[in-house]
Amino acid sequence: MTDAEIRTERRRAARALLAQPLMTSGSEEFRLVRKHAGELAAWFTHETGWRLLVDTETARLYKTPARLDDTTRPARAPRTKVAFTRRRYVLLCLALVVLERADAQITLGRLAEGVLTAAGDPVLSASGIEFRMDRREERSDLVAAVRLLLEWGVLHRVAGDEEAYLSESSNDVLYDVRRRVLAALPAATRGPSTVEATDPDRRLVELTREVAPDTEELRLRALRHRLTRRLLDDAVVYYAELPEDEHTYLVSQRYAITRRISELTGLVAELRSEGIAMVDPDDELTDVRMPEQGTEGHVTLLVAAHLATTDGGHTEPQLVELVRQLAVQHRAYWRKSAAEPAAAAELLAQALGRLAALDLIARSGETVTAKPALVRYALAAPTVRKARSRS
Structure with missing residues (x-):
């Protein structure tokens, strides 16, 4: 295989990981990620500080977002593409709690029972969150969460269909629980049980907090990581919105940083006086397109x-x-x-x-x-x- 063919394969694998940070076996992209796992892991560690773990069943790029306050890219129901509501996010988290303690297989009915039991927690009740599965509309929220878990590969449908459950809760669905995928979901830098903060925003900060750099070399590396993450994740990086140290570093290093990103991913840097955008000529690495028909x-x-x-x-x-x-x-x-x-x-x-x-x-x-x-x-x-x- 020529050097050009190797670079093409590695680029395809890197783009697949950026588009789908949690991958499961069975696709050509997964095969390429496994093949080039060493080089990809080294690049992401050096340039972004993200960990890449690959085994025979899963490939997980643990992406830590550069911004925790971005609400413009919510989880969406796989079929309708409707953004998740607060209720659906809570149901998703409760479903993960139930699956963590479940057997190798579980039915949708048993999952719903477990969620209802977990929802009886006094903390949830005090916050005004309550769940019932009596009506189709209420069951549809749980089904949206389950279908997202199916899309992620946490669950594998064995028998039945969610549409039948929506019509009548006595119609059940059987799933395999894929524990390796379930275990790979959390992208936190520390265990949730070690976080003492109770405020949700504060907990999120603590879950993703990284060790503060104590040398000039580590400080510059942390700057490179944060800026490369933003260039890979955000549609545009505006100079005016950056802290002074990030602004100064990006202005001086923009050509080197964008060149390394382009070499791995094929994204093209659009450099303007107001900021930088990494543009995808193939229009694949985005969940929001403009324009659309x-x-x-x-x-x-x-x-x-x-x-x-x-x-x-x-x-x-x-x-x-x-x-x-x-x-x-x-x-x-x-x-x-x-x-x-x-x-x-x-x-x-x-x-x-x-x-x-x-x-x-x-x-x-x-x-x-x-x-x-x-x-x-x-x-x-x-x-x-x-x-x-x-x-």
Whole structure:
């Protein structure tokens, strides 16, 4: 195998890990990750501080996020792509608790019983969280959590179907519990049982806290790790939003850092005065795309163009009215329901959510402000050239 072929394989494996940090056996990508595990583990350790563990069944890249306050990329139901609610997140965590203590196989009914028992904890009750599985809507939240575990490979369906359980809870589903995958889920830097903080935000900080550098070499390495993580994870890294030490380091090392990322992943650095974006020419390493087809995609593009070409902030009511006007202008192309009275607010919410996830806008209360990178979606005035006269 030539050096070029080896680099191509390693790049494919690295991209697969970035897109799916927890992989299970059975795919060509998993085979490539196992084949190049040594080189990949060394790169991620040196450049990001992330650990990569690979065995015969799983490959786990323990990604520690550069920012813990980013709410723009929630877990989503595998089929509907609807963002998880607080209730679904709690159900997911309770389901993991039950699975940790379960046998090698479990039914959906037994899992639901275990979740209901765990939900009786006084701490959960005091916070106003309670669960019942009497209605289809209530069971659908548990099913969304279970399907996410199926997608991750924690569970393997043996018999039955979740749709039947939704219709009638007496219809059960049988799963294998894949313990190696379950054990690989937590990406914390310390055991949860060692954290004494009770506030959820504080617990998250403690769970991911890393050892403070005590030498200049370690300090610079920590800076490189944080910045490389952000360039790999975030749509845009704005200089103005970085602490002074990270800003200074990135400005001086941006070419070296982005070159190393490009060599491994194939991402292309877009360097601008306001910051850096690592762009994927193949449009694969993103969970949010822009633009997209359909009514929602067109609305997002038009809202982006409006924000990019007008000065100052805009209130959400103003933008809702804009979407209503756009629905009239484009009624021949948008789906019919877009013209309904309540549709504009929903379409705007989806558009702003997508733009926020791509770090193209800032939101403060009901005010929406364009960020510098949004200018790429500005529509320039058309240039009309005069026809040459023929002599």
